[in-house]
């Protein structure tokens with residue numbers, strides 16, 4: 001099903017957004033924290049949930065966001081066009097304690113630009129901000145990259161439930177703004 005401007009019973013908009021980033025950065029936990037307020041210390045189940053729905057009220061509109069998780073695909077191959085198809089937003093997640101996951105942000109951006117829509121809203125998310133002793137990526141550095149690439153930016157902790165809702169809401173609100181402007 002392709003989302004975008006499509007209509008769904010009981011809500012004003014239904015749209016698709018995706019989670020991307022290296023394996024192990026915390027994508028599944030961010031999604032489960034946001035959609036069900038759960039956190040898992042162990043690794044994810046073999047058969048992962050591939051997407052979750054969340055209803056959000058923005059102003060007088062009820063928005064249903066369908067958020068896709070890679071369910072481990074990124075371990076084996078690049079994520080392909082079907083994953084991005086119809087997506088209006090992305091949370092591009094790295095782990096603040098693993099520099100390699102931040103270095104790979106460029107690779108993920110390249111993929112978004114290749115497969116995603118040109119006006120896709122991208123929020124750069126530095127997860128695991130609770131692990132301050134093992135931090136390898138500074139907040140300023142990531143902020144500068146986000147500015148340079150025209151992305152929103154936020155540090156989160158799925159473990160401590162810090163900024164999780166805020167980062168999804170930032171993306172959803174921006175998508176709502178763009179969708180509303182387009183339909184004017």
Ligand code: GDP
Pocket residue numbers: 022023024025026027028029030040041042043044127128129130131156157158159160
């Ligand atoms: P994914 O592969 O990107 O979906 O990552 P997961 O959500 O499966 O998380 C990978 C590992 O990181 C798991 O062991 C989680 O418990 C852990 N993790 C996820 N988010 C956080 C966080 O905010 N803080 C800490 N300390 N650990 C986290």
